[in-house]
Amino acid sequence: MTEASIQGQNAKGDGLLPLTILGGFLGAGKSSWLRHQLHQGLLRDQHIIVNEAAGTPVDNLLLGKATRLTVLAGGCACCEGLTTLIATLRDICDQASGQDAGKTTGILLETSGLADPGVIASAIAADPILARRLRLSEIIVLADAQHGTSQLMEEPLARAQAETADRIIMTKTASAPPDQTARLLATLRLLNPGARIEAAELGIPRDLPEPGQPYALPAARADTPDAPIRPFRLTIGGASRDDDVLGWVALSTWLSALLFARGKDVIRVKGVVRTPAGRLLLQSVRHVMQPPEILPEIMPETFAGPQPEEGVIVLIGRNFDAGLIAQSWARFGG
Ligand SMILES: [Zn+2]
Incomplete structure:
Protein backbone atom coordinates (compact mmCIF):
# COMPACT_ATOMS: atom_id res chain seq x y z
CA MET A 1 0.00 0.00 0.00
CA THR A 2 0.94 3.58 -0.46
CA GLU A 3 1.45 4.27 3.20
CA ALA A 4 3.19 1.19 4.44
CA SER A 5 5.80 1.05 1.72
CA ILE A 6 7.60 4.27 2.63
CA GLN A 7 7.99 3.13 6.22
CA GLY A 8 9.17 -0.28 5.22
CA GLN A 9 11.99 1.00 3.08
CA ASN A 10 14.57 1.41 5.82
CA ALA A 11 14.89 -2.28 6.42
CA LYS A 12 17.45 -2.82 3.69
CA GLY A 13 20.44 -2.87 5.98
CA ASP A 14 22.81 -1.24 3.51
CA GLY A 15 23.56 1.58 5.93
CA LEU A 16 22.27 4.18 3.50
CA LEU A 17 19.50 6.58 4.36
CA PRO A 18 16.59 6.09 1.97
CA LEU A 19 15.36 9.21 0.21
CA THR A 20 11.88 9.51 -1.22
CA ILE A 21 11.22 12.34 -3.67
CA LEU A 22 7.63 13.48 -3.84
CA GLY A 23 6.99 15.37 -7.05
CA GLY A 24 4.23 16.39 -9.38
CA PHE A 25 3.09 19.47 -11.21
CA LEU A 26 1.78 22.57 -9.45
CA GLY A 27 -1.56 21.84 -7.85
CA ALA A 28 -1.30 18.07 -8.12
CA GLY A 29 -2.05 17.72 -4.42
CA LYS A 30 1.39 16.90 -3.01
CA SER A 31 0.82 18.72 0.27
CA SER A 32 -2.62 17.17 0.80
CA TRP A 33 -1.20 13.73 0.17
CA LEU A 34 1.71 14.31 2.53
CA ARG A 35 -0.52 15.87 5.15
CA HIS A 36 -2.71 12.79 5.14
CA GLN A 37 0.23 10.42 5.57
CA LEU A 38 1.42 12.53 8.51
CA HIS A 39 -2.05 12.77 9.98
CA GLN A 40 -2.23 8.97 9.97
CA GLY A 41 0.91 8.98 12.08
CA LEU A 42 2.94 7.64 9.20
CA LEU A 43 6.35 8.93 8.19
CA ARG A 44 7.05 9.61 11.86
CA ASP A 45 10.64 8.48 11.48
CA GLN A 46 11.15 10.44 8.27
CA HIS A 47 12.86 13.79 8.07
CA ILE A 48 10.56 15.83 5.84
CA ILE A 49 11.99 18.52 3.56
CA VAL A 50 9.56 20.92 1.94
CA ASN A 51 10.58 23.06 -1.01
CA GLU A 52 8.37 25.83 -2.33
CA ALA A 53 9.53 27.51 -5.49
CA ALA A 54 8.55 30.96 -4.34
CA GLY A 55 9.72 30.54 -0.77
CA THR A 56 6.28 31.03 0.78
CA PRO A 57 5.98 28.63 3.67
CA VAL A 58 2.32 27.80 3.13
CA ASP A 59 2.78 24.07 2.79
CA ASN A 60 5.13 24.02 5.70
CA LEU A 61 2.35 25.53 7.74
CA LEU A 62 0.08 22.68 6.81
CA LEU A 63 2.58 20.08 7.87
CA GLY A 64 2.53 20.67 11.60
CA LYS A 65 2.53 16.94 12.26
CA ALA A 66 6.03 16.17 11.07
CA THR A 67 8.53 15.37 13.80
CA ARG A 68 11.51 16.65 11.86
CA LEU A 69 10.86 19.15 9.15
CA THR A 70 13.12 21.43 7.15
CA VAL A 71 11.82 24.16 4.90
CA LEU A 72 14.10 24.60 1.96
CA ALA A 73 14.25 28.24 0.92
CA GLY A 74 16.27 29.71 -1.91
CA GLY A 75 14.23 28.58 -4.87
CA CYS A 76 13.36 25.37 -6.63
CA ALA A 77 15.47 22.43 -5.45
CA CYS A 78 16.22 21.27 -8.99
CA CYS A 79 17.72 24.60 -10.14
CA GLU A 80 18.34 27.76 -8.03
CA GLY A 81 17.97 25.82 -4.79
CA LEU A 82 20.08 22.81 -5.71
CA THR A 83 23.16 23.85 -3.73
CA THR A 84 21.03 24.46 -0.65
CA LEU A 85 19.35 21.10 -1.09
CA ILE A 86 22.67 19.26 -1.26
CA ALA A 87 23.93 21.06 1.87
CA THR A 88 20.66 20.31 3.69
CA LEU A 89 20.77 16.63 2.76
CA ARG A 90 24.36 16.40 4.00
CA ASP A 91 23.31 17.96 7.32
CA ILE A 92 20.41 15.58 7.72
CA CYS A 93 22.68 12.62 7.00
CA ASP A 94 25.03 13.86 9.74
CA GLN A 95 22.14 14.25 12.18
CA ALA A 96 20.77 10.84 11.30
CA SER A 97 24.04 9.19 12.22
CA GLY A 98 24.56 11.50 15.22
CA GLN A 99 21.94 13.06 17.46
CA ASP A 100 19.03 11.50 15.57
CA ALA A 101 20.60 8.04 15.33
CA GLY A 102 17.88 5.43 15.30
CA LYS A 103 15.20 8.11 15.05
CA THR A 104 15.51 9.36 11.50
CA THR A 105 15.37 6.38 9.24
CA GLY A 106 14.62 8.14 6.00
CA ILE A 107 14.13 11.44 4.22
CA LEU A 108 11.13 12.58 2.23
CA LEU A 109 11.59 15.58 -0.03
CA GLU A 110 8.45 17.33 -1.20
CA THR A 111 9.60 19.18 -4.28
CA SER A 112 8.09 22.32 -5.70
CA GLY A 113 5.70 21.81 -8.58
CA LEU A 114 8.33 23.27 -10.87
CA ALA A 115 10.97 20.68 -10.07
CA ASP A 116 12.22 17.91 -12.26
CA PRO A 117 12.87 15.00 -9.87
CA GLY A 118 15.27 13.50 -12.37
CA VAL A 119 17.59 16.51 -12.07
CA ILE A 120 17.57 16.22 -8.28
CA ALA A 121 18.27 12.51 -8.43
CA SER A 122 21.23 13.04 -10.79
CA ALA A 123 22.67 15.80 -8.62
CA ILE A 124 22.51 13.59 -5.52
CA ALA A 125 24.12 10.73 -7.33
CA ALA A 126 26.92 13.06 -8.51
CA ASP A 127 27.65 14.35 -5.01
CA PRO A 128 30.59 12.35 -3.59
CA ILE A 129 29.35 12.62 0.01
CA LEU A 130 25.67 11.97 -0.58
CA ALA A 131 26.38 9.09 -2.90
CA ARG A 132 27.88 7.27 0.09
CA ARG A 133 25.17 8.24 2.57
CA LEU A 134 21.86 8.27 0.68
CA ARG A 135 19.91 5.83 -1.38
CA LEU A 136 17.23 7.17 -3.67
CA SER A 137 14.49 4.85 -2.65
CA GLU A 138 11.56 6.08 -4.67
CA ILE A 139 10.32 8.92 -6.83
CA ILE A 140 6.60 9.38 -6.29
CA VAL A 141 4.87 11.70 -8.74
CA LEU A 142 1.32 12.89 -8.28
CA ALA A 143 -0.77 13.46 -11.39
CA ASP A 144 -3.94 15.46 -11.09
CA ALA A 145 -6.80 13.76 -12.95
CA GLN A 146 -8.48 17.10 -13.62
CA HIS A 147 -5.55 18.95 -15.16
CA GLY A 148 -3.04 16.14 -15.71
CA THR A 149 -3.93 15.59 -19.32
CA SER A 150 -3.53 19.20 -20.44
CA GLN A 151 -0.33 19.46 -18.38
CA LEU A 152 1.12 16.43 -20.17
CA MET A 153 0.10 17.97 -23.49
CA GLU A 154 1.37 21.48 -22.82
CA GLU A 155 4.11 21.33 -20.21
CA PRO A 156 7.28 19.41 -21.04
CA LEU A 157 8.06 19.56 -17.32
CA ALA A 158 4.89 17.66 -16.37
CA ARG A 159 5.88 14.99 -18.83
CA ALA A 160 9.43 14.84 -17.47
CA GLN A 161 8.02 14.40 -13.97
CA ALA A 162 5.75 11.52 -15.00
CA GLU A 163 8.56 9.90 -16.95
CA THR A 164 10.92 9.85 -13.95
CA ALA A 165 8.44 8.38 -11.46
CA ASP A 166 8.74 4.99 -9.84
CA ARG A 167 5.21 5.39 -8.65
CA ILE A 168 2.52 7.67 -10.05
CA ILE A 169 -0.45 8.50 -7.88
CA MET A 170 -3.45 9.91 -9.70
CA THR A 171 -5.20 12.48 -7.55
CA LYS A 172 -8.54 14.30 -7.69
CA THR A 173 -10.09 11.44 -9.65
CA ALA A 174 -13.43 12.13 -7.98
CA SER A 175 -13.62 15.57 -9.57
CA ALA A 176 -12.62 14.54 -13.10
CA PRO A 177 -14.89 12.91 -15.70
CA PRO A 178 -14.41 9.12 -15.47
CA ASP A 179 -13.48 8.71 -19.14
CA GLN A 180 -10.84 11.42 -18.78
CA THR A 181 -9.35 9.62 -15.78
CA ALA A 182 -9.38 6.34 -17.69
CA ARG A 183 -7.63 7.91 -20.67
CA LEU A 184 -5.08 9.69 -18.47
CA LEU A 185 -4.28 6.37 -16.81
CA ALA A 186 -3.64 4.75 -20.19
CA THR A 187 -1.52 7.74 -21.27
CA LEU A 188 0.58 7.57 -18.12
CA ARG A 189 1.13 3.84 -18.63
CA LEU A 190 2.31 4.50 -22.14
CA LEU A 191 4.57 7.32 -21.03
CA ASN A 192 6.11 5.43 -18.14
CA PRO A 193 5.52 1.71 -18.50
CA GLY A 194 7.80 0.99 -15.54
CA ALA A 195 5.88 2.97 -12.98
CA ARG A 196 3.40 1.57 -10.52
CA ILE A 197 0.23 3.60 -10.89
CA GLU A 198 -2.21 4.15 -8.03
CA ALA A 199 -5.00 6.55 -7.21
CA ALA A 200 -5.66 8.51 -4.04
CA GLU A 201 -8.12 11.14 -2.93
CA LEU A 202 -6.60 13.58 -0.40
CA GLY A 203 -4.05 10.90 0.41
CA ILE A 204 -6.55 8.07 0.87
CA PRO A 205 -6.00 5.20 -1.58
CA ARG A 206 -8.72 4.72 -4.19
CA ASP A 207 -9.34 2.09 -6.84
CA LEU A 208 -7.99 2.74 -10.32
CA PRO A 209 -10.44 2.76 -13.20
CA GLU A 210 -10.08 0.47 -16.19
CA PRO A 211 -7.64 2.18 -18.57
CA GLY A 212 -9.20 3.90 -21.58
CA GLN A 213 -7.80 4.98 -24.91
CA PRO A 214 -4.49 6.81 -24.43
CA TYR A 215 -4.26 10.43 -25.57
CA ALA A 216 -1.89 11.20 -28.42
CA LEU A 217 0.77 13.46 -26.92
CA PRO A 218 2.54 16.03 -29.08
CA ALA A 219 6.25 15.60 -29.78
CA ALA A 220 8.32 15.99 -26.63
CA ARG A 221 10.31 18.98 -27.87
CA ALA A 222 8.15 21.67 -29.37
CA ASP A 223 9.72 24.01 -31.93
CA THR A 224 8.51 27.04 -30.07
CA PRO A 225 9.03 26.38 -26.40
CA ASP A 226 6.74 28.18 -24.00
CA ALA A 227 8.03 31.02 -21.90
CA PRO A 228 9.43 29.63 -18.65
CA ILE A 229 7.14 29.40 -15.63
ZN1 LIG B 1 13.88 23.63 -10.55
Whole structure:
Protein backbone atom coordinates (compact mmCIF):
# COMPACT_ATOMS: atom_id res chain seq x y z
CA MET A 1 0.00 0.00 0.00
CA THR A 2 0.94 3.58 -0.46
CA GLU A 3 1.45 4.27 3.20
CA ALA A 4 3.19 1.19 4.44
CA SER A 5 5.80 1.05 1.72
CA ILE A 6 7.60 4.27 2.63
CA GLN A 7 7.99 3.13 6.22
CA GLY A 8 9.17 -0.28 5.22
CA GLN A 9 11.99 1.00 3.08
CA ASN A 10 14.57 1.41 5.82
CA ALA A 11 14.89 -2.28 6.42
CA LYS A 12 17.45 -2.82 3.69
CA GLY A 13 20.44 -2.87 5.98
CA ASP A 14 22.81 -1.24 3.51
CA GLY A 15 23.56 1.58 5.93
CA LEU A 16 22.27 4.18 3.50
CA LEU A 17 19.50 6.58 4.36
CA PRO A 18 16.59 6.09 1.97
CA LEU A 19 15.36 9.21 0.21
CA THR A 20 11.88 9.51 -1.22
CA ILE A 21 11.22 12.34 -3.67
CA LEU A 22 7.63 13.48 -3.84
CA GLY A 23 6.99 15.37 -7.05
CA GLY A 24 4.23 16.39 -9.38
CA PHE A 25 3.09 19.47 -11.21
CA LEU A 26 1.78 22.57 -9.45
CA GLY A 27 -1.56 21.84 -7.85
CA ALA A 28 -1.30 18.07 -8.12
CA GLY A 29 -2.05 17.72 -4.42
CA LYS A 30 1.39 16.90 -3.01
CA SER A 31 0.82 18.72 0.27
CA SER A 32 -2.62 17.17 0.80
CA TRP A 33 -1.20 13.73 0.17
CA LEU A 34 1.71 14.31 2.53
CA ARG A 35 -0.52 15.87 5.15
CA HIS A 36 -2.71 12.79 5.14
CA GLN A 37 0.23 10.42 5.57
CA LEU A 38 1.42 12.53 8.51
CA HIS A 39 -2.05 12.77 9.98
CA GLN A 40 -2.23 8.97 9.97
CA GLY A 41 0.91 8.98 12.08
CA LEU A 42 2.94 7.64 9.20
CA LEU A 43 6.35 8.93 8.19
CA ARG A 44 7.05 9.61 11.86
CA ASP A 45 10.64 8.48 11.48
CA GLN A 46 11.15 10.44 8.27
CA HIS A 47 12.86 13.79 8.07
CA ILE A 48 10.56 15.83 5.84
CA ILE A 49 11.99 18.52 3.56
CA VAL A 50 9.56 20.92 1.94
CA ASN A 51 10.58 23.06 -1.01
CA GLU A 52 8.37 25.83 -2.33
CA ALA A 53 9.53 27.51 -5.49
CA ALA A 54 8.55 30.96 -4.34
CA GLY A 55 9.72 30.54 -0.77
CA THR A 56 6.28 31.03 0.78
CA PRO A 57 5.98 28.63 3.67
CA VAL A 58 2.32 27.80 3.13
CA ASP A 59 2.78 24.07 2.79
CA ASN A 60 5.13 24.02 5.70
CA LEU A 61 2.35 25.53 7.74
CA LEU A 62 0.08 22.68 6.81
CA LEU A 63 2.58 20.08 7.87
CA GLY A 64 2.53 20.67 11.60
CA LYS A 65 2.53 16.94 12.26
CA ALA A 66 6.03 16.17 11.07
CA THR A 67 8.53 15.37 13.80
CA ARG A 68 11.51 16.65 11.86
CA LEU A 69 10.86 19.15 9.15
CA THR A 70 13.12 21.43 7.15
CA VAL A 71 11.82 24.16 4.90
CA LEU A 72 14.10 24.60 1.96
CA ALA A 73 14.25 28.24 0.92
CA GLY A 74 16.27 29.71 -1.91
CA GLY A 75 14.23 28.58 -4.87
CA CYS A 76 13.36 25.37 -6.63
CA ALA A 77 15.47 22.43 -5.45
CA CYS A 78 16.22 21.27 -8.99
CA CYS A 79 17.72 24.60 -10.14
CA GLU A 80 18.34 27.76 -8.03
CA GLY A 81 17.97 25.82 -4.79
CA LEU A 82 20.08 22.81 -5.71
CA THR A 83 23.16 23.85 -3.73
CA THR A 84 21.03 24.46 -0.65
CA LEU A 85 19.35 21.10 -1.09
CA ILE A 86 22.67 19.26 -1.26
CA ALA A 87 23.93 21.06 1.87
CA THR A 88 20.66 20.31 3.69
CA LEU A 89 20.77 16.63 2.76
CA ARG A 90 24.36 16.40 4.00
CA ASP A 91 23.31 17.96 7.32
CA ILE A 92 20.41 15.58 7.72
CA CYS A 93 22.68 12.62 7.00
CA ASP A 94 25.03 13.86 9.74
CA GLN A 95 22.14 14.25 12.18
CA ALA A 96 20.77 10.84 11.30
CA SER A 97 24.04 9.19 12.22
CA GLY A 98 24.56 11.50 15.22
CA GLN A 99 21.94 13.06 17.46
CA ASP A 100 19.03 11.50 15.57
CA ALA A 101 20.60 8.04 15.33
CA GLY A 102 17.88 5.43 15.30
CA LYS A 103 15.20 8.11 15.05
CA THR A 104 15.51 9.36 11.50
CA THR A 105 15.37 6.38 9.24
CA GLY A 106 14.62 8.14 6.00
CA ILE A 107 14.13 11.44 4.22
CA LEU A 108 11.13 12.58 2.23
CA LEU A 109 11.59 15.58 -0.03
CA GLU A 110 8.45 17.33 -1.20
CA THR A 111 9.60 19.18 -4.28
CA SER A 112 8.09 22.32 -5.70
CA GLY A 113 5.70 21.81 -8.58
CA LEU A 114 8.33 23.27 -10.87
CA ALA A 115 10.97 20.68 -10.07
CA ASP A 116 12.22 17.91 -12.26
CA PRO A 117 12.87 15.00 -9.87
CA GLY A 118 15.27 13.50 -12.37
CA VAL A 119 17.59 16.51 -12.07
CA ILE A 120 17.57 16.22 -8.28
CA ALA A 121 18.27 12.51 -8.43
CA SER A 122 21.23 13.04 -10.79
CA ALA A 123 22.67 15.80 -8.62
CA ILE A 124 22.51 13.59 -5.52
CA ALA A 125 24.12 10.73 -7.33
CA ALA A 126 26.92 13.06 -8.51
CA ASP A 127 27.65 14.35 -5.01
CA PRO A 128 30.59 12.35 -3.59
CA ILE A 129 29.35 12.62 0.01
CA LEU A 130 25.67 11.97 -0.58
CA ALA A 131 26.38 9.09 -2.90
CA ARG A 132 27.88 7.27 0.09
CA ARG A 133 25.17 8.24 2.57
CA LEU A 134 21.86 8.27 0.68
CA ARG A 135 19.91 5.83 -1.38
CA LEU A 136 17.23 7.17 -3.67
CA SER A 137 14.49 4.85 -2.65
CA GLU A 138 11.56 6.08 -4.67
CA ILE A 139 10.32 8.92 -6.83
CA ILE A 140 6.60 9.38 -6.29
CA VAL A 141 4.87 11.70 -8.74
CA LEU A 142 1.32 12.89 -8.28
CA ALA A 143 -0.77 13.46 -11.39
CA ASP A 144 -3.94 15.46 -11.09
CA ALA A 145 -6.80 13.76 -12.95
CA GLN A 146 -8.48 17.10 -13.62
CA HIS A 147 -5.55 18.95 -15.16
CA GLY A 148 -3.04 16.14 -15.71
CA THR A 149 -3.93 15.59 -19.32
CA SER A 150 -3.53 19.20 -20.44
CA GLN A 151 -0.33 19.46 -18.38
CA LEU A 152 1.12 16.43 -20.17
CA MET A 153 0.10 17.97 -23.49
CA GLU A 154 1.37 21.48 -22.82
CA GLU A 155 4.11 21.33 -20.21
CA PRO A 156 7.28 19.41 -21.04
CA LEU A 157 8.06 19.56 -17.32
CA ALA A 158 4.89 17.66 -16.37
CA ARG A 159 5.88 14.99 -18.83
CA ALA A 160 9.43 14.84 -17.47
CA GLN A 161 8.02 14.40 -13.97
CA ALA A 162 5.75 11.52 -15.00
CA GLU A 163 8.56 9.90 -16.95
CA THR A 164 10.92 9.85 -13.95
CA ALA A 165 8.44 8.38 -11.46
CA ASP A 166 8.74 4.99 -9.84
CA ARG A 167 5.21 5.39 -8.65
CA ILE A 168 2.52 7.67 -10.05
CA ILE A 169 -0.45 8.50 -7.88
CA MET A 170 -3.45 9.91 -9.70
CA THR A 171 -5.20 12.48 -7.55
CA LYS A 172 -8.54 14.30 -7.69
CA THR A 173 -10.09 11.44 -9.65
CA ALA A 174 -13.43 12.13 -7.98
CA SER A 175 -13.62 15.57 -9.57
CA ALA A 176 -12.62 14.54 -13.10
CA PRO A 177 -14.89 12.91 -15.70
CA PRO A 178 -14.41 9.12 -15.47
CA ASP A 179 -13.48 8.71 -19.14
CA GLN A 180 -10.84 11.42 -18.78
CA THR A 181 -9.35 9.62 -15.78
CA ALA A 182 -9.38 6.34 -17.69
CA ARG A 183 -7.63 7.91 -20.67
CA LEU A 184 -5.08 9.69 -18.47
CA LEU A 185 -4.28 6.37 -16.81
CA ALA A 186 -3.64 4.75 -20.19
CA THR A 187 -1.52 7.74 -21.27
CA LEU A 188 0.58 7.57 -18.12
CA ARG A 189 1.13 3.84 -18.63
CA LEU A 190 2.31 4.50 -22.14
CA LEU A 191 4.57 7.32 -21.03
CA ASN A 192 6.11 5.43 -18.14
CA PRO A 193 5.52 1.71 -18.50
CA GLY A 194 7.80 0.99 -15.54
CA ALA A 195 5.88 2.97 -12.98
CA ARG A 196 3.40 1.57 -10.52
CA ILE A 197 0.23 3.60 -10.89
CA GLU A 198 -2.21 4.15 -8.03
CA ALA A 199 -5.00 6.55 -7.21
CA ALA A 200 -5.66 8.51 -4.04
CA GLU A 201 -8.12 11.14 -2.93
CA LEU A 202 -6.60 13.58 -0.40
CA GLY A 203 -4.05 10.90 0.41
CA ILE A 204 -6.55 8.07 0.87
CA PRO A 205 -6.00 5.20 -1.58
CA ARG A 206 -8.72 4.72 -4.19
CA ASP A 207 -9.34 2.09 -6.84
CA LEU A 208 -7.99 2.74 -10.32
CA PRO A 209 -10.44 2.76 -13.20
CA GLU A 210 -10.08 0.47 -16.19
CA PRO A 211 -7.64 2.18 -18.57
CA GLY A 212 -9.20 3.90 -21.58
CA GLN A 213 -7.80 4.98 -24.91
CA PRO A 214 -4.49 6.81 -24.43
CA TYR A 215 -4.26 10.43 -25.57
CA ALA A 216 -1.89 11.20 -28.42
CA LEU A 217 0.77 13.46 -26.92
CA PRO A 218 2.54 16.03 -29.08
CA ALA A 219 6.25 15.60 -29.78
CA ALA A 220 8.32 15.99 -26.63
CA ARG A 221 10.31 18.98 -27.87
CA ALA A 222 8.15 21.67 -29.37
CA ASP A 223 9.72 24.01 -31.93
CA THR A 224 8.51 27.04 -30.07
CA PRO A 225 9.03 26.38 -26.40
CA ASP A 226 6.74 28.18 -24.00
CA ALA A 227 8.03 31.02 -21.90
CA PRO A 228 9.43 29.63 -18.65
CA ILE A 229 7.14 29.40 -15.63
CA ARG A 230 8.23 31.76 -12.87
CA PRO A 231 6.97 32.75 -9.44
CA PHE A 232 6.05 36.42 -8.73
CA ARG A 233 5.65 37.81 -5.24
CA LEU A 234 3.06 40.51 -4.86
CA THR A 235 2.73 42.49 -1.66
CA ILE A 236 -0.92 43.37 -1.24
CA GLY A 237 -0.90 46.04 1.45
CA GLY A 238 -4.51 47.12 1.99
CA ALA A 239 -6.27 43.82 2.42
CA SER A 240 -4.00 42.75 5.20
CA ARG A 241 -5.41 45.28 7.68
CA ASP A 242 -7.68 43.66 10.22
CA ASP A 243 -10.61 46.04 9.81
CA ASP A 244 -10.27 46.54 6.10
CA VAL A 245 -13.34 44.92 4.59
CA LEU A 246 -13.04 47.07 1.46
CA GLY A 247 -9.45 45.99 0.95
CA TRP A 248 -10.46 42.34 1.07
CA VAL A 249 -13.32 42.87 -1.37
CA ALA A 250 -10.98 44.75 -3.69
CA LEU A 251 -8.43 41.96 -3.54
CA SER A 252 -10.87 39.19 -4.35
CA THR A 253 -12.40 41.23 -7.17
CA TRP A 254 -8.98 42.06 -8.59
CA LEU A 255 -7.79 38.45 -8.36
CA SER A 256 -10.92 37.19 -10.12
CA ALA A 257 -10.40 39.77 -12.87
CA LEU A 258 -6.76 38.77 -13.22
CA LEU A 259 -7.59 35.08 -13.40
CA PHE A 260 -10.32 35.81 -15.92
CA ALA A 261 -8.06 37.90 -18.15
CA ARG A 262 -4.85 35.92 -17.77
CA GLY A 263 -6.17 32.49 -16.84
CA LYS A 264 -4.06 30.69 -19.40
CA ASP A 265 -0.86 32.19 -18.04
CA VAL A 266 -1.62 31.61 -14.37
CA ILE A 267 -0.69 28.21 -13.04
CA ARG A 268 -1.00 28.83 -9.34
CA VAL A 269 -1.91 31.59 -6.90
CA LYS A 270 -1.06 31.15 -3.25
CA GLY A 271 -0.96 33.46 -0.29
CA VAL A 272 -2.06 34.27 3.22
CA VAL A 273 -4.09 37.45 3.75
CA ARG A 274 -5.61 39.10 6.77
CA THR A 275 -9.38 39.50 6.41
CA PRO A 276 -12.20 40.40 8.79
CA ALA A 277 -12.82 36.65 9.13
CA GLY A 278 -9.23 35.95 10.15
CA ARG A 279 -6.15 34.79 8.28
CA LEU A 280 -7.10 33.22 5.01
CA LEU A 281 -5.07 30.87 2.90
CA LEU A 282 -5.93 31.69 -0.70
CA GLN A 283 -4.99 29.46 -3.55
CA SER A 284 -5.89 28.70 -7.13
CA VAL A 285 -5.01 25.80 -9.37
CA ARG A 286 -4.83 27.22 -12.87
CA HIS A 287 -7.50 29.90 -13.07
CA VAL A 288 -9.79 28.22 -10.56
CA MET A 289 -9.73 29.59 -7.03
CA GLN A 290 -9.93 26.95 -4.31
CA PRO A 291 -12.19 27.54 -1.33
CA PRO A 292 -10.29 29.83 1.07
CA GLU A 293 -9.05 28.09 4.21
CA ILE A 294 -9.06 29.91 7.58
CA LEU A 295 -5.74 29.43 9.35
CA PRO A 296 -5.39 29.32 13.14
CA GLU A 297 -4.17 32.59 14.71
CA ILE A 298 -1.58 30.81 16.76
CA MET A 299 0.31 28.09 15.05
CA PRO A 300 0.58 24.77 16.90
CA GLU A 301 3.77 24.15 18.85
CA THR A 302 4.73 21.37 16.50
CA PHE A 303 4.93 23.94 13.72
CA ALA A 304 8.61 24.04 12.92
CA GLY A 305 8.99 26.62 10.20
CA PRO A 306 8.75 30.37 9.94
CA GLN A 307 5.35 32.00 10.39
CA PRO A 308 3.45 32.35 7.13
CA GLU A 309 3.96 35.74 5.62
CA GLU A 310 0.77 37.73 5.64
CA GLY A 311 -0.22 40.09 2.88
CA VAL A 312 1.90 38.44 0.22
CA ILE A 313 0.41 36.68 -2.77
CA VAL A 314 2.58 34.47 -4.90
CA LEU A 315 1.55 34.11 -8.53
CA ILE A 316 3.13 31.32 -10.49
CA GLY A 317 2.82 31.58 -14.22
CA ARG A 318 4.38 32.73 -17.44
CA ASN A 319 4.48 35.87 -19.57
CA PHE A 320 4.01 38.06 -16.53
CA ASP A 321 5.58 41.42 -15.98
CA ALA A 322 5.88 41.64 -12.20
CA GLY A 323 5.97 45.45 -12.33
CA LEU A 324 2.78 45.68 -14.37
CA ILE A 325 0.94 43.34 -12.03
CA ALA A 326 2.02 45.37 -9.02
CA GLN A 327 0.90 48.57 -10.79
CA SER A 328 -2.43 47.02 -11.69
CA TRP A 329 -3.06 46.07 -8.07
CA ALA A 330 -1.91 49.49 -6.85
CA ARG A 331 -4.38 51.20 -9.19
CA PHE A 332 -7.15 48.83 -8.21
CA GLY A 333 -7.02 48.85 -4.47
CA GLY A 334 -3.53 48.48 -3.05
ZN1 LIG B 1 13.88 23.63 -10.55
